[in-house]
Amino acid sequence: MTVTGKDLIDLGFEQGREFGAALAYVNEAGLEGQALRDWVEANRPAPRIKLQENPGYLLNIDAESEDEVENVASVKATMDILMRTPTIRAGAVMPDACPAGPAGTIPVGGVVAAENAIHPGMHSADICCSVMVTEFADSDPKTVLDAVHKATHFGPGGRPNGQRYTMSPGLYDAFRENQFLNDKKILQAAQEHMGTQGDGNHFAYVGVSKAKGTTCLVTHHGSRGPGAGLYKLGMRVAETWRKRLSEGVLKQNAWIPADTEDGVAYWDALQLIRKWTKANHNCLHQAATVFAGADVVERFWNEHNFVFRKGDMFYHAKGATPVNAEFMPDTNGTQIVPLNMGQPVLLIRGQTNKRNLGFAPHGAGRNFSRSAHKRAMAGRSEAEIFAEETAHIDARFFMGNIDISELPSAYKPADTVRAQMAHYGLADVVDEIMPYGSIMAGDWERDAPWKLKAKAKYEAKARRAAKEAARR
Incomplete structure (x- = not known):
């Protein structure tokens, strides 16, 4: 009997980096029936952790002007997603908060407490x-x-x-x-x-x-x-x-x-x-x-x-x-x-x-x-x-x-x-x-070598185009 990947999945062995080695092992060992079920039960990896319900967070910021309304809304939107990360147990937003990346990224002015986890x-x-x-x-x-x-x-x-x-x-x-x-x-x-x-x-x-x-x-x-x-x-x-x-x-x-x-x-x-x-x-x-x-x-x-x-x-x-x-x-x-x-x-x-x-x-x-x-x-x-x-x-x-x-x-x-x-x-x-x-x-990039080179290239191209137009 050859055990297929579908057989392993049906027995509860989730796909992942251990899956290929597990499939090779059970076939080499000739496991089947109860022996196969027992092996899968003892060796299958723990189920992967899924997103959690948002546990809530403390919002210490108010929108006191029109400019602030959109900013606060964006901060709340990203925190709502972030807090579903399964390691997080608490969160807070400071008055200086502003978004810092795609939705779900911790904002500037954000604090989150994660259990047994370091999030670079x-x-x-x-x-x-x-x-x-x-x-x-x-x-x-x-x-x-x-x-x-x-x-x-x-x-x-x-x-x-x-x-x-x-x-x-x-x-x-x-x-x-x-x-x-x-x-x-x-x-x-x-x-x-x-x-x-x-x-x-x-x-x-x-x-x-x-x-x-x-x-x-x-x-x-x-x-x-x-x-x-x-x-x-x-x-x-x-x-x-x-x-x-x-x-x-x-x-x-x-x-x-x-x-x-x-x-x-x-x-x-x-x-x-x-x-x-x-x-x-x-x-x-x-x-x-x-x-x-x-x-x-x-x-x-x-x-x-x-x-x-x-x-x-x-x-x-x-x-x-x-x-x-x-x-x-x-x-x-x-x-x-x-x-x-x-x-x-x-x-x-x-x-x-x-x-x-x-x-x-x-x-x-x-x-x-x-x-x-x-x-x-x-x-x-x-x-x-x-x-x-x-x-x-x-x-x-x-x-x-x-x-x-x-x-x-x-x-x-x-x-x-x-x-x-x-x-x-x-x-x-x-x-x-x-x-x-x-x-x-200050704006050091304005004089960065690659910008100066690109500017010189653009200006040289423009001069050549002007000369070509003058000859016509």
Whole structure:
């Protein structure tokens, strides 16, 4: 008797990666009848996990303007799908929320708690995006802003030889011992990207404490190339588990079981990336301190794009600031919430309550995409927009070109986010760092080599066409 695939399926052995080997085995062993049924019962894989009913989530955001109505509707729509992922037990949405991808993708400002599961797609490629503050004893803001401008590096890639900050040899060795981080590209990026801030909404900001009158430096960036590399590898492993364990789960919501060898190694890799990112902030702050000839009063930081663990529950924050003391092993309890370059950076404190899952907003968020905001600004020059929106601060773009998608008008009204944070009892503001100036990457892609090459090619083609037309 030859056992067919249909026979195995009829006996309850689901199709999957074990199916072919199982079919070959039962035929080689000549199993049939009760012996075949007994073998299938003992060896068939567990049924694949299907989508669950939405367990509900906490919505800490209100639509207070026409612009906000569509944004909130989109956030709710994506959360409704996301919450059906079978590992998720709870969720919350912060006042700065906005969509961050296809429907079902965790939004910016979203928090979900997953049982025994780490979802790489829910911390995204910018792992451990975070903020650090240094308070100086007696330094003026311009001196500090000039110092961090000298110390930092924005834009693509890393630092060239001779201009690099040193990565801790112990941390480098720990990377090499981890199955995810012992990757040639990750190890190279870990050395080259130390002391870099990247692009987008990352910044170096200088202001004055409203409560103390002291000058403060604030930096915002994530784990750069090493984090992006870990994310890519993590998504690859999670996809293997998704196909093996689940049915109907979106690819971006794939997970790694935390109690597996892969899960333990990935969790350890996240902690090492966290250490690298904190060191990346610290080296810039320390260099700026030296260049400014300043004395430090206090330095603290917090991540807002990470995974936090409480027992077998893994809290994935996609742009949300932790206020639960259990999630802050090396902070002083004061957390940092930047809004935009023209507004104060908020220093907050909070506690876990029934609405926040232990988190608060991480910033102002957006109601529109970058490209939509640029379209809305059409008809006015970049210089005009820049002058109007930054008249009261020393705003600088490291790469030389203005990026209007990072000016204050590109973000939600800061007062709205603050008011909703207070209304829902997410956290309390304990101080404000009033703005003096800010440095961001700017629109570096405008002068990217591939764009300049394409522009030159287009212009040469146009000249040839004009000459050909003139000859006719």
